[in-house]
Amino acid sequence: MAPALHDNVSRVKRINRLGITTFVGLRSADVVLQYGLLHWGWGAKLIESFGGHPLPRNQVVSTLTEQLLPYHSIVLLMAVGSSLKQIITMLAVSEQDTPPSSALVIALFNTVFNFINTVFSLWEYTSKAPAHTDPIIPGWSQSSLTVALYMAGILTELVSELQRTYFKKQLANSGKPYANGLFSLARHINYGGYTIWRAMYALYCGGWPWGLTVFSFFFYDFATRGVPVLDIYLTERYGEQWKDIKLRVPYRLIPGVY
Incomplete structure (x- = not known):
């Protein structure tokens, strides 16, 4: 007999203020961590402690302005985007009970991926940063598609969830499942959006091997666990409407893919 699939999300609807505060605090702290890794040299020191070779500081921070150069500025903005999106979701979308222990696990899970991305962006072996110190990246358009797909993924996740939340708040829609807006394109398009932006974030920082690894990890988890678990829940809750x-x-x- 196959083991029961694990649902990572509580289906109990309750406001847990301590859990929310914990989550928001940790996701905000993640931005400081990523900035420290990039600008304050924490990432370079970590790489050196393991015998690796980080990028020279003048390929990360401008010697003239002491500001992050464009490539690593975008790396930081991707980290900021991930935290901001998840904070908005927690405050404006989520109805599920999130105890502090769950908030801690979810926040750290995302921080670990951001941490690895940032370190890869600083490591000579994996970094996609240009090997020069010009403030403008020649040929940066090579990365523009990756950035565009990151933006498309994170906005798809956020907008779809806000659309569904608005639908649910209308009294006339009480007890009805939602499949309009972006959810009319895929039943769990928010999960798909998350998979895409996570993969593009990884690709931008660490190249194709890391990007493909991250995409495969999340796509496999959602396809074999997340979606089936949610499908069971929605079938039990909405019956024929969900079918x-x-x-x-x-x-x-x-x-068009899955």
């Missing part, structure tokens, strides 16, 4: 949505919206995570 009709599955017929109308065939894609699960990414429109």
